[in-house]
Amino acid sequence: MxxxxxxxxxxxxxxxxxxxxxxxxxxxxxxxxxxxxxxxxxxxxxxxxxxxxxxxxxxxxxxxxxxxxxxxxxxxxxxxxxxxxxxxxxxxxxxxxxxxxxxxxxxxxxxxxxxxxxxxxxxxxxxxxxxxxxDGQGFLVRRALNLSSAAELNGARVCVQAGSTTELNVEDYFRTRGIEYRPVVVKTEEEARQAYAREACDAFTADISALAAARTTLPNPQQHVILPDVISKEPxxxxxxxxxxxxxxxxxxxxxxxxxxxxxxxxxxxxxxxxxxxxxxxxxxxxxxxxxxxxxxxxxxxxxxxxxxxxxxxxxxxxxxxxxxxxxxxxxxxxxxxxxxxxxxxxxxxxx
Incomplete structure (x- = not known):
């Protein structure tokens, strides 16, 4: 550049x-x-x-x-x-x-x-x-799960970064809808990406731009999809x-x-x-x-x-x-x- x-x-x-x-x-x-x-x-x-x-x-x-x-x-x-x-x-x-x-x-x-x-x-x-x-917060999941919405993540393990608005937003989203989920909380966004990559969670939540970046680093990016749900405003x-x-x-x-x-x-x-x-x-x-x-x-x-x-x-x-x-x-x-x-x-x- x-x-x-x-x-x-x-x-x-x-x-x-x-x-x-x-x-x-x-x-x-x-x-x-x-x-x-x-x-x-x-x-x-x-x-x-x-x-x-x-x-x-x-x-x-x-x-x-x-x-x-x-x-x-x-x-x-x-x-x-x-x-x-x-x-x-x-x-x-x-x-x-x-x-x-x-x-x-x-x-x-x-x-x-x-x-x-x-x-x-x-x-x-x-x-x-x-x-x-x-930006806005979303969810990255494996295409093989065949999900069309984050509302279908009932009981899912969700990787999320600690100490961020992301952690608060995902809690609000599931609580408002009465959906049970299991947060997999890690210290950094990089650790959340790594946890998702080794299948320690079913979904990874972050800003959509960060999810797009994370997907490019996975071995087979086409096997992963960002769900259409946008659950927050992130200026x-x-x-x-x-x-x-x-x-x-x-x-x-x-x-x-x-x-x-x-x-x-x-x-x-x-x-x-x-x-x-x-x-x-x-x-x-x-x-x-x-x-x-x-x-x-x-x-x-x-x-x-x-x-x-x-x-x-x-x-x-x-x-x-x-x-x-x-x-x-x-x-x-x-x-x-x-x-x-x-x-x-x-x-x-x-x-x-």
Whole structure:
């Protein structure tokens, strides 16, 4: 995957105590630079929390380089700050580790399939900056069981990850319907996949995107099917520490710039030409030719241009990692642009 011509490979890294940021930055007065952003600039790199290994979202290839949907958002964030998509170190985290890593300052942002829920958002310690993938929870089963619905899983053993909204959702689903089931609770999503693969359970429940990824790793993927039931709403998106509003805005508007880039037809291939030639005021504002939108965030004027140049707009990132150009071959569905013929939930906020 091209990374804007930069050859320095991003590294997996667990920052030591000297690199940690204050666990709870104080609220900022207007026009004062984010303490998180200031620390990142001084350090010279972004510390980005990602999944420890989920095909399509965050994983290392056979050369040890990080790839995936969330990884590309980490690179875009680094590019927005430094103009360099490789100015990032990836910190792989389990579901149980992810929020603590934010609180203690080991990472600056969590780009890892994390559901935006009320309890997580209102505690004051975490701040969600947007949604980069609309998902829902489902069930993976063996085709040989000949099931047409999760409602037929009465008495089934169901593999589920501990300490996640997934565990709570599956309990709600079966309890509401008066269906008996036997949860097989394991610590990590990887352990749940492995348990399902060795037939320690009859079904595996997780976000549908994660099930699609898990199916590609099984010896005979065609022998497994994702049931049509979607039992939850899972708005997945980036998370930062609470109390640093300007840093939250940096992440929110970097995500939005990639979404808006797709809406306006700005791609990795044409961003330089559009920066030079476009007379569309929306594109000129996006690419830093008009206004002071980057500096208002503490970023260069070309922050959005650099983010798009790193790995493309939202649609390019999706298709390469999750869509038709990937082994997962997931349809855009809810993750289509609002203006698409089928109409999705992805909507670019105006830069003006």
């Amino acid at each position: 091209a990374t804007g011509g930069c050859e320095r490979r991003a590294e997996t890294h667990k920052p030591d105590a000297s690199e940690a940021l204050p666990a709870r930055p104080v609220a900022l007065p207007t026009n004062t630079e984010s303490p998180t952003l200031a620390a990142i600039k001084q350090r010279g790199r972004l510390n980005c929390g990602v999944h420890q290994g989920l095909v399509g979202f965050a994983y290392t290839d056979n050369r040890g380089a990080w790839r995936g949907f969330d990884v590309d958002f980490c690179r875009a964030t680094a590019a927005a700050i430094f103009g360099d998509p490789d100015a990032v170190r990836f910190v792989p985290l389990t579901a149980e580790q992810r929020f603590e890593a934010l609180r203690d300052g080991r990472i600056d942002v969590l780009w890892r399939n994390t559901s935006w829920t009320m309890s997580r958002d209102t505690g004051g310690e975490l701040s969600f900056a947007g949604v980069n993938y609309y 997945l998106g980036p998370v930062v520490r609470g109390g640093d509003d300007q840093w939250t805005a940096v992440i929110r508007w970097t995500l939005n710039a990639l979404i808006l880039g797709e809406e306006l037809g700005v791609t990795k291939a044409n961003v330089a030409a559009l920066e030079r030639d476009s007379q569309d005021p929306r594109i000129r504002r996006l690419l830093g030719q008009e206004g002071e939108f980057g500096p208002s965030l503490g970023l260069p004027r070309t922050w959005a241009r650099d983010a798009i140049a790193a790995g493309g707009n939202y649609g390019e990132i999706f298709e390469r990692n999750l869509g038709a150009q990937s082994p997962l071959n997931l349809a855009r569905g809810l993750n289509a642009q609002w203006s698409a013929r089928s109409g999705g939930l992805v909507y670019g906020l105006p830069i003006r």
